[in-house]
Amino acid sequence: MTDSRRRGRQHGPAAYDTLRELIVRGRLAPGSRLIETELAGALGISRTPVREAMARLVRDGLAIAPRGGARVQLVVAPLTAADLQELYTIMGALEGAAARVAAALSPVDRKALAHAMGAAQEGFERVERVKPADFERMFELHNAFHAVFVDRAATRRLRTLIEQVRPHIDRYEYLYAGIVGPDYSATFAEHRAMVRAIRSGSAAGAERAVRANWDNGARRLAAAAPRFPALGQPAATVDTRRRAMRR
Numbered sequence: 001m002t003d004s005r006r007r008g009r010q011h012g013p014a015a016y017d018t019l020r021e022l023i024v025r026g027r028l029a030p031g032s033r034l035i036e037t038e039l040a041g042a043l044g045i046s047r048t049p050v051r052e053a054m055a056r057l058v059r060d061g062l063a064i065a066p067r068g069g070a071r072v073q074l075v076v077a078p079l080t081a082a083d084l085q086e087l088y089t090i091m092g093a094l095e096g097a098a099a100r101v102a103a104a105l106s107p108v109d110r111k112a113l114a115h116a117m118g119a120a121q122e123g124f125e126r127v128e129r130v131k132p133a134d135f136e137r138m139f140e141l142h143n144a145f146h147a148v149f150v151d152r153a154a155t156r157r158l159r160t161l162i163e164q165v166r167p168h169i170d171r172y173e174y175l176y177a178g179i180v181g182p183d184y185s186a187t188f189a190e191h192r193a194m195v196r197a198i199r200s201g202s203a204a205g206a207e208r209a210v211r212a213n214w215d216n217g218a219r220r221l222a223a224a225a226p227r228f229p230a231l232g233q234p235a236a237t238v239d240t241r242r243r244a245m246r247r
Helices: 003-024 036-043 047-059 081-103 107-129 135-153 156-179 185-200 203-223 238-245
Strands: none
Touching (some): 003 047, 036 047, 081 185, 107 185, 135 156, 135 185, 185 203
16 A cells, blocks of 8 residues: 555545534535645645545535536535435434433433433533533533433434434534524523433323424424525635634
């Protein structure tokens, strides 16, 4: 194996992780063109690992090749109301299945899990009370609450499926959840209902509570749609990409 190919193998996963993070955090905006040479220069690596990372982004649905062009040109996948609804429905079904498993745990394990979920929720609510709101920290703590029961109760297959959907959900959560507030009392109440259902051992109740949280979350974001930034924003400049990639 040549040195260049070896370096490509080494940089490939890192290039993918970096580009995926930039897409999820909105630093590569929906609709932005993904130009191999520019991305390679911004990342300071060769084009080969960037090309491989871009191919993986396409497989994962985070980048697409719009139809109609004379040649293939990849762009960051757009964010749409229909996509939001589908993703939240899928995640509600997956996490709902995990909640059923959690509710079937032994009473001792359910009590410990409910306590951990309650502690995570308290941290989430505590940060929300600090003004001005730290939306990045709230984003992290919201995900941490859901991760408590998924990590402890979901089967390996469920965790794998949730991990595949999670980056797509995170794009909407990270970019747009902040405009749903400043009142997050409905979300907090739904989370507490999830904790109660799991503590009680009601599998059906736990699944309903989780699905309701995701269904209502989709409605809250959809209701804020008129305030969404324009979808398919212009491509970021090379300098903007470089600054973002150093963060």
